[in-house]
Amino acid sequence: xxxxxxGVKIGCRAERCPLCKGELSYTPVPTDRYIPPAHLTEEVAxxxxxxxxxxxxxxxxxxxxxxVVTTCMLILINIYTNPKQLWSMIYMVVAGYIYYCIRYTVxxxxxxxxxxxxxxxxxxxxxxxxxxxYSGPGQNNWILITWLPITYFLSExxxxxxxxxxxxxxxxxxxxxxxxxxxxxxxxxxxxxxDVSVKWPxxxxxxxxxxxxxxxxxxxxxxxxxxxxRFFHV
Amino acid sequence: MKKNNxxxxxxxxxxxxxxxxxxxxxxxxxxxxxxxxxxPNFLRVALNTALERYPYFRVELKHGFFRHYLDENVRTPxxxxxxxxxxxxxxxxxxxxxxxxxTYFGKRIFLDFFHGLSDGNGAMEFLKTxxxxxxxxxxxxxxxxxxxxxxxxEKKEEVEDAFxxxxxxxxxxxxxxxxxxxxxxQVRGKQFAYEGFGLIQGLVDTDRLLAAARSYKCxxxxxxxxxxxxxxxxxxGESKQREDFVAFIPVNLRKKFPSGTMLNxxxxxxxxxPRHCGLRLEEFVSFVKNALKEQLREEELxxxxxxxxxxxxxxxxxxTPLFIKSFFSRVGRDLSTKTKQTMIISNxxxxxxxxxxxxxxxLFNLNVSERTPVNLAIVSYNNKTAISFTRKIIDTDxxxxxxxxxxxxxxxxxxxxxxxxxxxxx
Numbered sequence: 001x002x003x004x005x006x007g008v009k010i011g012c013r014a015e016r017c018p019l020c021k022g023e024l025s026y027t028p029v030p031t032d033r034y035i036p037p038a039h040l041t042e043e044v045a046x047x048x049x050x051x052x053x054x055x056x057x058x059x060x061x062x063x064x065x066x067x068v069v070t071t072c073m074l075i076l077i078n079i080y081t082n083p084k085q086l087w088s089m090i091y092m093v094v095a096g097y098i099y100y101c102i103r104y105t106v107x108x109x110x111x112x113x114x115x116x117x118x119x120x121x122x123x124x125x126x127x128x129x130x131x132x133x134y135s136g137p138g139q140n141n142w143i144l145i146t147w148l149p150i151t152y153f154l155s156e157x158x159x160x161x162x163x164x165x166x167x168x169x170x171x172x173x174x175x176x177x178x179x180x181x182x183x184x185x186x187x188x189x190x191x192x193x194x195d196v197s198v199k200w201p202x203x204x205x206x207x208x209x210x211x212x213x214x215x216x217x218x219x220x221x222x223x224x225x226x227x228x229x230r231f232f233h234v
Numbered sequence: 235m236k237k238n239n240x241x242x243x244x245x246x247x248x249x250x251x252x253x254x255x256x257x258x259x260x261x262x263x264x265x266x267x268x269x270x271x272x273x274p275n276f277l278r279v280a281l282n283t284a285l286e287r288y289p290y291f292r293v294e295l296k297h298g299f300f301r302h303y304l305d306e307n308v309r310t311p312x313x314x315x316x317x318x319x320x321x322x323x324x325x326x327x328x329x330x331x332x333x334x335x336x337t338y339f340g341k342r343i344f345l346d347f348f349h350g351l352s353d354g355n356g357a358m359e360f361l362k363t364x365x366x367x368x369x370x371x372x373x374x375x376x377x378x379x380x381x382x383x384x385x386x387x388e389k390k391e392e393v394e395d396a397f398x399x400x401x402x403x404x405x406x407x408x409x410x411x412x413x414x415x416x417x418x419x420q421v422r423g424k425q426f427a428y429e430g431f432g433l434i435q436g437l438v439d440t441d442r443l444l445a446a447a448r449s450y451k452c453x454x455x456x457x458x459x460x461x462x463x464x465x466x467x468x469x470x471g472e473s474k475q476r477e478d479f480v481a482f483i484p485v486n487l488r489k490k491f492p493s494g495t496m497l498n499x500x501x502x503x504x505x506x507x508p509r510h511c512g513l514r515l516e517e518f519v520s521f522v523k524n525a526l527k528e529q530l531r532e533e534e535l536x537x538x539x540x541x542x543x544x545x546x547x548x549x550x551x552x553x554t555p556l557f558i559k560s561f562f563s564r565v566g567r568d569l570s571t572k573t574k575q576t577m578i579i580s581n582x583x584x585x586x587x588x589x590x591x592x593x594x595x596x597l598f599n600l601n602v603s604e605r606t607p608v609n610l611a612i613v614s615y616n617n618k619t620a621i622s623f624t625r626k627i628i629d630t631d632x633x634x635x636x637x638x639x640x641x642x643x644x645x646x647x648x649x650x651x652x653x654x655x656x657x658x659x660x
Contacts, residue, residue, distance in 0.1 A: 003649075006634055007641040011437060011648035018434055018651030019634035046433070046652040047318035047339050109326040168308055172296075230240050234300045234552045 002027060012045035060102050067095045089133050097126045113159045113173040117180055120155035124148065124186060131194070141196045149187045149205035156180055156212050171223040175231060178216055178224075184209025241290050241304040243350055245397035245543045246498035250350035251295055251302040252556075252563040257429070260349035261321045263599040264357045264582075264613075265342055266365065269592050272338040273372065278313045280367035281336055285311065287384050288360055290393045290496065291351060294331035301545075301556055304351070307331050316344055319430035320624065320652055321601055324348060336364070341594070343368075349498070354582050354598065355486055356496040358613075362587050369592060377588045389494055396493040397543045404540040417572040418480035419473070419509060421466060421608050423627035431602055432654035434633045435622040437595060440584075440614050442644040450519045454612070455581040456526055458621065459483060460518035462579055462610050463507050465635035471513070478506045482575040483526065486583075490535055501538045503529035504575070515639075573605035581612040595620050602626040608633075628655050 001010040001024045003017035010017065010024060017024055071092045078088035100122050105115045127148050131141075159177045163170040184206050191202035217224070243251070250260040285292045292311075293304035309330040316337035324346065329335055333348040334357075345364070347357040359382055366381045378385075426432065440454075447457035463479040482502045493499055505525035511517050528534070545551050551559070578600055585596045597620045598613040607626040612619060621640075623633045641647040 006638045006649075008436070008637050008647045008649045010650070012650040014651065014653070018649060018653060019630050019637060021630075044340065045342075045650040046320075047316055048653075048657065111331075172305065230296075230303055230305070231298050232300065233242065233298055233303065 001025070012043055060099070060107060063102060064099055067099050071095060086133065090130065093126055093129050093133070097122065111172075112162055113176045116155050116158050116162075117176045120151055120180055121183070123151045124183070127151070128190070131190075141194060144187075144190050144194050145196050145198045145201055148190060149201040152180070152184045152187055153205045153208055156184065156209060160212060171220060171227055174216060174220050174224060175227055178213060181209040181213045181216070184212075239289060239306045240296075241293060241393055242395065243302055243304060244395040244495075244497040244499070245546055246500070247350040247352075248301055248545055249563065250348065252560040253567055255564070257323065258603065259323055259601075261324060261346050261601050262349060262354060262357070262611075263321055263344055263346045263597070264354065264361050265344040265597040265599075266361065267594040267597065268341045268343070269594055271341055272343055274313055274315070274338060276368050276371040277336065277338060277343065277364075279371045280364045281311055281313055283367040283371075283384070284360065284363040287363055287382055287386070287388070288496070289388075291334065291360060293333065293351070295326070295333060295348075295350065297556060299555060300553065301559075302350070304333075311336065313338070315339060316342070318652065318657075320433050320599065320654065321346060321431055322429055334360075342597075349601075352496055353486075353498045353500045354484070354580065355488065355500075356498075358582060358585060358596075358598075359496060362585070365587065365589065365593070369589065374592070376590070376592065379586065379588045381587060391494040392496045394493065394495050395497065395546075396487065396491065396495040396499040397539055398546060399493065400487075400491045400536065400539050401543040401547065402536055402540055403547070404537055416574075417477050418506075418574055419466065419470075419475050419477045419576045420573045420605060421470060421576060421627065421632065422473070423607065423629045425604065425607060425626050426628065426654060430654055430657070431599075432625040432628075432630070433599060433622060433652040434625075434630060434637075435597065435620055435650050436637050436640065437648040437650075438619050438621065438640065438644050439646075440617045440619045443619050446643045450516065452519050452523045454614075454619070455483060455579070456519060456523045458581070458610070458612060459505060459526075459579045460507075460515060460522045461639060462577055462632075462636060463522070464513065464515055464518045465632050465639065466576055466608075467507075467513055467518075469631040469635045476509055477572075478509050480507075480575045480577075481505045481522065482578045484578070484580045485530065485535070487535065487539065490530075490532060491539070501535065501542060502578075505529070571605070575606055578606060578609045579612075580610070584614040587615075594618070597622060599624050630655075 001014060002008070003010060003020060003022060004025055005022045006017055006019045008019065014024065016022060071088070074088040074091050078086060101119070105119055108115055127143050131143050156177065159173055159180065163173040163177065187202035188206035191199045196202070253260070289306070290304070292307055294307040296303050296305045307330070309332070311332045312330060313336050316339040318339070324333070324335060333351045335346040337344045337346070343364075345357060345361050352360075362381045363383060366376060366378065366383055369376045443454055443457075447454045450457055452460075459481045463481055466479055482504055484500045485503050487493070487499045487501055488495070503526055505522045507518050507521040511521070540547070580598070580600055582598050587593070593615065595618040596613045596615045598611040599622050600609040600611045602609050602624050604626065609624050611622045611624070614620070623636070625633070637647050637649055
């Protein structure tokens, strides 16, 4: 196939010239000779790409817009109706946390242990914020009694299991696990600072962190130095 | 637990991971068209064997505290049929965290490479090794020649940061003055709404192309760069922009500064043509040729090497945490609305592999961005030169101008396209 206007030969199956969008001819110059139809001879050079915006991205963006709009509206309503009690902040924290979950956990490209690590840290921030925003004497300590210890216990357990399942690459999860275990003192510290009524879940979670630290150091002490070297290399 | 290898990113490559977003990555494509349909099973075998020779490509990108690094990836890479979306964003998770993607379609093999890992030369060497083992797996071996195989010992310098080796302390201000350049004429147009770029590739006879270049007393790179800028000038002559036409031409520094590195070792030469010069190819050739000659002087290249090594040489930058560096790199990139180059024109040169008629031609495609929406890549093999325009805009007027002129100068040009513009509808 040829485009006489552009003076080029078309080397792939085409309905029109890719350059000028003009009609194609079977020969560079007019001729009476029989030429077989192009679809029998020309090669398909590239697959017809199915191009679409990733649905997960659309959901995350739509949710972000929804989050911003509703938060602004609720803050305005809150200020006009009852400015002394900032209940709209609770919505902001929870809705913001859901956005984080979608954007950085569900559709993120990072490794599983990195996403769990991020979840645990953000969970801690959300829990502490909610507790500070919405706690009175004897109120909402259940957040600190259950939610915070469970977060650390589950996160460390999941990363630990993931590391065992991928034992060859366990070294790569070690730093995340150790840092998370060091943060594992947060449940017990907050339990005593907030003077919660039931302290044993926090103590158990922090003790579990301690055990994980000891086991990790025993199993992978040689790798830990290497891992730290590469993490902090300049 | 296995003790793994890890690699530092080279001075040039360390900027690319910092500016990765969900929508932009610095990818480029090298590829090949074979004489026969590609067999994916042999391709898988070939890739796995080739990776044993190139352990520094069997890596994943990791965040350190001060900088990114490459950590060994023990997973098995995928070999899949190409989905037709040119230089599609590399989804690390789906790609098993490899920094390259090997795909095939019909007779073509495509290797999409992340620029942080290596430059075009490194990727092409890797592709040659894959091809060597592909033909070997097919029981149709080709001579080894200078292809790196498992029997070629791996040299330490293959993973050296050549920028470090040739770094010489220089005045920061002097380097900045040389590197900082004014803005360039920007190709504008309606851009594709979704991912994937437009591709128009022209295949020409290398001897004829060389003869045409010689008639202007210049090299193929200079000739095609001048012709590309002239095509922009002709196609977009009515634009009110006053900036000069600027081509950024990557220079393979290995030729001037001996190094066997497989990592990045290229730098850009900036070739400007005044906005209002006459629309004659001779004039454009003259401007590009003089600019390139000036920029290829050894002192000039040394200065650029030293400036590129800034991340390593400056203690302040070295000890700044990665998240701060990444933030400022992204902000710096996003704030600028103008471009410093009209077009990037990269010539990989002639690929040397003794595969005879088993290989029809090689191909090479560059990435494009919103501010530089049309780029040109050139590669030759066996007297066939593939000239590929990658674009992010719908218009094809520059390509039309380019190939129409080229066909008048060198004779028959065989054009193919991925007709990306047809797919930009949901």
